[in-house]
Amino acid sequence: MRHFAAALYDAGPRLKANFVRPRALRATFSREAGEGIGARMKNVLPVTIVVAALLVVWYVGALVMNTPLQRDFFANAGVTNYSAEDLAIADLNMERPKLPAPHQIVAELNKTVLETAPTSKRSLVYHGLITLQETLLGFAIGSALGIALAILIVNVKVLEKSLMPWVVASQTIPIIALAPMIVVILNQFDITGILPKAVIAAYLSFFPVTVGMVKGLRSPDPLQLDLMRTYCATRAQTFLKLRAPASAPFFFASMKIGVAAALVGAVVAEVTKSEDGGLGARLLAGSYYGQTVQIWAALLTAAALSATLVGLIGLADRIVSRRMGFAR
């Protein structure tokens, strides 16, 4: 996802210098969307094999990393007479392994997602939904504000000169460091529950969306803008007929970054305010009690959530850009 960000606030001006048509732009902005269905199909086999290879590496890694631990267990339990096979099987089924084997995580996911009631605090669905709510609420607030600010910046010269450098600079600082403090400050105002975490999610998605949308609204080339001038088009007309449609690819790229950033914000906020649950709270609890399997399960759930949200936006992107003729 971050390479979208790269494209947005760095490659943008570079590409413009070379007068790139939307297609080339799309290829840079979202590789997946740039690839056609054919290319996707061609990728299936390689991806499958690479994933399989990764699984093998994972199992080997689990064996290597867990063996010393398991040997100690055996030694403490007074078990001395065990074969290599016993050791390997034990390695891959430890309760608190250093690196849990994939099947353990699948079992944990199965237990906490499917077999536990979604209302239970032991259910990952329960925690996932909390994170999802925070992410979506924060993303909605953050992206709406980001788009509004981008429109303002593009239309008000003073803001562009004075505010935009700060927005761009904000990309270079770890704003996530503010998360714990935001929770405390909002607590002073008696704002609790999912809202403080949504605020952090909003805050994280706000800046990349602003930067991306400013780029997008500025993406029309000088010729296209001159054309509107020859028509004596009003600002509003130039915006509606040129800037807004031209920003469509940037809009979707921004939304993808924004939603991924919102999820990171929500998870980190949950780490700092863990009493209300959420996937971040599961991560923290797992790390307190050494429940590695639980950490991995929560991590994979967060990953799946993020991939799904980004994927949905990607789908909307593909539909809209086909309608608008951006995708050929």
Added chain:
Amino acid sequence: MNARSAADLAPPALFGAGVLIVWEFVVRGFGVPFVILPAPSVIFLRLIHSIPILAADFVQTIQGVIAGYVIGCGAGVLVAILIDRSQFLQRGLLPLGNLVSALPIVGVAPIMVMWFGFDWQSKAAVVVVMTFFPMLVSAVAGLSSAGAMERDLMKTYGANYGQTLRQLRLPAALPFIFNALKINTTLAMIGAIVAEFFGTPTVGMGFRISTEVGRMSIDMVWATIVVAALTGSLFYGIVALIERRVTFWHASYRQRGA
């Protein structure tokens, strides 16, 4: 050029100064509680008085950042070059790289803390994981960015794979690699600070923020955030400066005129 950049800097500088002044007056005038928002002057004083602590935090955190950044970015470029000759590996790894780039990788922090302990090594490990994939994806895109005509030119010279890589494709990939390097500065800072939320020896920026928040000394939190922001901007600035030196030929710098 100098007069121009000064003119470019003036409005944001004025705006920033304005914000600070308004902030100061609002906090003092309306008596905003200290825990909600301390005045900039208070934060500044706290910063000045806490330089030894903040310096120690900085050193602790920056170790993990730099070590992880160098290893993660280096590995990203290396793997990109390694899989460069194999279409198959590229097709298999790139979609995964793209996918992973969209995931909340900071979540690996608790795992890394378990594996590599509380000290900076675990933070470096988180940074490695966070910076590797963006670099891999960018470097692969960069290596394939050289134009067909330039490649044909190398062919007419009978250049071998290594020569083409060194003379044409790596230089052509540099703007892409630097893009990832710049993005990764921020990711590295984020990774190290968040990893410190999960456990650290009693020093480090992330540790400072989470403990001082717990003790409600919000001015110290702000002071640490100022240091983190300065560190992040400086880190980014240094990489951007190197980029400008190394890829001065690229259109994005050329067009700005002599």
Added chain:
Amino acid sequence: MLSPLATDGKTDVGARVIDVADLSLSFVTADGPVQALSGIDLAVERGEFISFIGPSGCGKTTLLRAIADLEAPTSGAIRVNGMSPHEARASRAYGYVFQAPALYPWRSVARNIALPLEIMGYPKADRDARVAKGLELVNLTGFGKKFPWQLSGGMQQRASIARALSFDPDLLLMDEPFGALDEIVRDKLNEQLLRLWDVTKKTVLFVTHSIPEAVFLSTRIVVMSPRPGRIHDVIACDFPRNRTLDIRETPEFLEVANRVRHGLREGHSYED
């Protein structure tokens, strides 16, 4: 050399479309000011086809842009239909065709042609009728639903001409509209443009690099020279309005072309 048809084209005497007086224009760049235009005087009457020709940097595009109110002159005066360029732009006095088609990739060809009509507030039915007429005018009937990038370069440029003509301005400003096209396509479009000009009786200002193109299309050719951009010579070119490509073989054509070439050579120095 004056043919009866050519004088016919100038019967609308007194209807002055463009009046440029002592126009100068300089740009501020990082290396200091650059004098793009200096002491330009030019009068254009209704129904004329004026070509501007000259080497790169002679200011021909800048002159066109100044007339279109896309650049502000440093000194001197421009009148378009008796109005200032800004008033002329506000009253939608001209259609502008750029070097590139500048079609919006997210709009179909028909909707691209309708763009100025939408902005100027034409009702839907009128828009549709004008788009259909415009497509027919540039031989693109049947391509209205296509997207620009599904068309060849020549077709794209024709669509952009249809777009400029859609609101029926009396004045057409064209900045090297065929510069990026190959010679065969360019010949064909030249012929079509000429016929269009003949039928619609519009005034055309046309920037070009090509001597044959200028001679073939124009009633007058303005030869410009660089550093600073100024008018070196104005050459009359009075072939019949309904000329065809064949006239390019005639001695008269070649003579005018030679005069233009001489003018360009005199005005151009290779010192730098």
